[in-house]
Amino acid sequence: MASPALEEHLEAFAVGGRFLHTSPEFALKRVLAMGLPRIFSIGPCYRDEEWGPLHGAEFTMLEWYRLGCGYEGIADDLVRLLAKLGVPTPRRTTVEELLPARPEDPVEAQRAWVNDVEPKLIEPTLVFDYPADEAAFSEVRGPIAERFELYWQGVELANAFTELRDPKELRARWEKNNRARASAGRPPHPIDERLVDAVARHGRAGGIALGVDRLVMLLLDHSSIDQVRVCG
Amino acid sequence: MASYYQTSDFRNGIKVVVDGNPYVMTYFQFVKPGKGTAFTRTKLKNLISGAVIERTYRTGESLERADCEERTMQFQYQDGDMYYFMDMESFETIGVAQEFMGGAEKYLLDAIEVQVMVYNERPVGVELPNFIEAEITHCEPGVKGNTAQGATKPATICQGAVVQVPLFVEEGEVIRVDTREGGRYMSRVRD
Numbered sequence: 565m566a567s568p569a570l571e572e573h574l575e576a577f578a579v580g581g582r583f584l585h586t587s588p589e590f591a592l593k594r595v596l597a598m599g600l601p602r603i604f605s606i607g608p609c610y611r612d613e614e615w616g617p618l619h620g621a622e623f624t625m626l627e628w629y630r631l632g633c634g635y636e637g638i639a640d641d642l643v644r645l646l647a648k649l650g651v652p653t654p655r656r657t658t659v660e661e662l663l664p665a666r667p668e669d670p671v672e673a674q675r676a677w678v679n680d681v682e683p684k685l686i687e688p689t690l691v692f693d694y695p696a697d698e699a700a701f702s703e704v705r706g707p708i709a710e711r712f713e714l715y716w717q718g719v720e721l722a723n724a725f726t727e728l729r730d731p732k733e734l735r736a737r738w739e740k741n742n743r744a745r746a747s748a749g750r751p752p753h754p755i756d757e758r759l760v761d762a763v764a765r766h767g768r769a770g771g772i773a774l775g776v777d778r779l780v781m782l783l784l785d786h787s788s789i790d791q792v793r794v795c796g
Numbered sequence: 797m798a799s800y801y802q803t804s805d806f807r808n809g810i811k812v813v814v815d816g817n818p819y820v821m822t823y824f825q826f827v828k829p830g831k832g833t834a835f836t837r838t839k840l841k842n843l844i845s846g847a848v849i850e851r852t853y854r855t856g857e858s859l860e861r862a863d864c865e866e867r868t869m870q871f872q873y874q875d876g877d878m879y880y881f882m883d884m885e886s887f888e889t890i891g892v893a894q895e896f897m898g899g900a901e902k903y904l905l906d907a908i909e910v911q912v913m914v915y916n917e918r919p920v921g922v923e924l925p926n927f928i929e930a931e932i933t934h935c936e937p938g939v940k941g942n943t944a945q946g947a948t949k950p951a952t953i954c955q956g957a958v959v960q961v962p963l964f965v966e967e968g969e970v971i972r973v974d975t976r977e978g979g980r981y982m983s984r985v986r987d
Contacts, residue, residue, distance in 0.1 A: 573833045613834070613855075616826035671854060674832045679852050682827075700831045713830075723830050748856075773830075 565590060567756040570734075571700055572741040574753075575612040577621075584610035587773055588627055589701070590759045593727070596629050596769055597762035604628035606776065617788035618719060618778060624793075629771035634703070634726035635710045638770035639690055642714060642722065646688065649783060654688035654714065662691065670697060685715035699737070701725050714774070717782050724772035731764040800858040803836045811843065811862035811915075814851065818843040818862040818915045827852075843913070843920040846895065865914045866923070871904050879904065879922075881912050892919045900924050902957035903975055924975040929985050930954050931970050938963040951981075 567590070568576030568583035576583040585591070588605040595603050609625045630637055643653060659666070662681045667673045673695075685691070692712040694702070699709035702725035710726035728734055735755060742752035777789040786792055801810055806824040813819070819840035828834040834855040841848050843862070853859070869881035869890065877894040879901060890912055894901060900910065900922045908928070913921035935951035948960040953971070959979040965971060972982040 571831055573828070573831070614826070614828055619826060619828065671833060674829065675835060675852055675854065677832075678827050678829065678835050678837070679850075682829075698831060720830060 565756075567754040567759075569753050570738050570741065571753075572744045575614075575750075577610050577612050586611050587625055589771070589773065590756055592627060592629055592771070593759060593766060594762040596631060596727075596766040599631075601631040602628070617790070620777070620789060620793070623789065624776040626774045626776050627772065629727070629769055631767050631769050633770045634768065635692075635712055635724050635770050638724045638772045639692075639712060642690075642724070642772060642774075649779075651688055651716070651783075654690045654716075656690045656692065658693045659691060659695065660693065666695065682715065682720070683718045685718055688714070688716045690714055699728075701728050701734075703728050704733075719778055719782060720775075721778055721782075722772055722774035724770065727763070727766070727769045727771050729763050729766065729768070731760045734760055734763055799861045801861055802858050803834075803853050803855050806836055806838065806853075806859075811864045811913075812840065812859040813862045814840060814849070814859065818864065818920065819849070820921070822848070843915055844918070862915060864920070866911045867914060868909055869912045871906070871908045871910065874901075874904070881910065881922075890914075890919050892922055896920055897922055899978075900975075901955060903928060903930075903954045903979070905930060905954055926976060927972060927974055927982065928954075929970055929972050930957075932961070932965065932967050935961065935965070935967050938966065948981075 565583045565585045606626045694709040694711045696704045702709045702711040714722040780792045823839035825837045872880045878891045882889045911923040930953040932951045951961040961981045970985040974980040
């Protein structure tokens, strides 16, 4: 890939001036822009500086995108997939409901989330509507980002968006994240011009990324993704 | 000059200072929301009170290293709730209260050498050798003909520590035991 990510806190493996992909998102959005209405990818992704029972340098991601819907349509897809796998229908809630006294400082807000909220999301749960400053690639509506996540057994399993289609806004977020990376002494993530071009051309779309190793781990009642991978 | 542990240096057993008190790390886990910053969740046990606290550190934050001295000392005797150890070079004796023994008291053998942890001149813990050899002071006889794989029975060693041993092991035999994780039988020791 020419660029590994938009997000501030994602580290990629650099190989010969390019990057192993941290997710197939950039390529899939270019396919969306070609007009294919329902697309998916399942395969390996690579992220540096992540380790432990729920992380690995290489892991398996399922992503799918659908033209003509937002994140609600993707939530319906996900609920159908989970039902086929025998996972109970997730309850639906919001970030606001789970963390009403969200600290203003973004780091403290995330610390409160990993400490006080995530460990309690035991039943399958869809968490909707993130604060706009945690929008990543999602469309923002007022103070709310059209983004949801799936949790089960306290484990984050999937992240979905109503996909952002405003190239100016995408570029602004990318530059903001790169300023934050620079002040943390990190190299910037180059802006991928082919992606900026693609988001301007595809229609309204929803998309999702689901961690396959983690889902299989939970379905088989294991506690580490190493136990469900041939090579950890 | 204080030195620090970065989150990538976190390991079980490191000794750190939090709010002026010494703690030992008993659990750590890397957590990173897909779209967020990375944290390490930890459980820390107060070396003096034994109380456990949970703290979450962001990558880039660090913890001050607790200046714990580990002294190799030999067990001498027990008097009530106090266990006395001697530095075999200086012949200095230190008494460690039961509450700081952390279960190690059950494994004390005559003249066993242990590591006594000292923080600010106070003994705050005792570490056993990873492996000890001890005579079984009590266990039920094995049942003849029972060859079931993996069957075990409890055996008492040292000052009341109980480990699970295979059925063929008998009272009075000397066994090798891994003292970590609550005591685990390794093998019989033959003369």
